[in-house]
Amino acid sequence: MKKDLYIFRHGETDYNLEHRWQGCGLDAVLNENGEEQARKLAEKVLSLGMTVLYCSPLVRAVQTANKIACRSATELPIIILQDLREGDFGEVEGMTFDEVRARFGDTFVENVCWPSFDNWDIHFPGGESKREIFGRVLHCLNRIVCKKDSVIGVVCHAGVLSALKCGLELKKTPNENCSVLHLQYDLETKKFVQIFD
Template sequence: MAYILLVRHGENEWVKEHRLAGWIEGVHLNENGREQARQTAAHLAHLPLTHIYSSPLERCRETAEFIAQSHQLPIQFLPEIGEVRYGDWEGQKIAELAKEPLWQVVQHFPSRLEFPAGETLRGVQSRAVEVLEKLGRAHPEQMVVVCSHADLIKLVLAHYLGVHIDLFQRIVISPASVSIVHLPANGRIYILRLNDDGPIKKMGGEEKPDAPEVVAENE
């Protein structure tokens, strides 16, 4: 199965203002976010990427475009890797939401959480993992970029790391960072990178990561 490169979108003004953008349209990368995306594309330029998938939201589309341009690849948009649907919370500032009784559930028991008129985090994790497994089967041993959002990427990594969903916020995913999951045919899943914002090194003298050598280094 595939090497899945999970790329978070770059910075936007809503991130700086600590507001939940969710699926609100018109949230674009700011100048710093564009530079972050440009740097990430440069860090991935030497890798033999074969496919690029993105959340349909603008901040991810714009991030993915930098990577697509450097590899001359089309972008395919998948709603399944789109942002959490925060429902009535979308557009609000975190400081105001923190006053809500539901905020304590968000912080301590996210497995029980359903956003008002929105999704459950378990549902988000399920839809994201399901589509990544499909991509893994569709692109065996190929390197595939998936440009998405912080909470979704954290939920995916928590699943593959065996971390309970109540603890998923312990994982940090920075803007324009790269996390790499190898989904091999033998079912032995490896996290090769987590929240990496630097150059992705070639491993084992190859153009793509080699799972057995990576495991040997880590064990």
């Protein structure tokens, strides 16, 4: 038996618009464009047949989840899980991308964002590594797929998505606001596989 997981990134915030690092320490709300993105995402995913929506506790994710849940034919239950929160980016939270690159260099920043397994533990001072983010999120997803639901929605963050893509060795694609990553979990092999719709 296989289960479908649709993993959504939240809608845009002003921090996204300003190209700032926004981890779990910055609990920003969706801006007007982010609200519209979430509405469009809700329309787009209507036909997926999700029966539950799991969500990060951060406001931007909860707002996005609410848009999806309210638009479904039967209002989806939203279950908040701490382990779906964005990564902790330590000292760089709130800094612009340019400020972070000037301070740490392009190579270091690239290794934090898209690490290979030999630099999986690199992190900003005071922050989490991709290994740490991946570990808690994978543990969380493994608990989710053990539930009865066969089509599952998850609302989270770019750092979570890139940790999953690195850890599951998926194609490294941009994690735009309200983008969708479709994974299928095989209960027999206990493996996640990316589905390209």
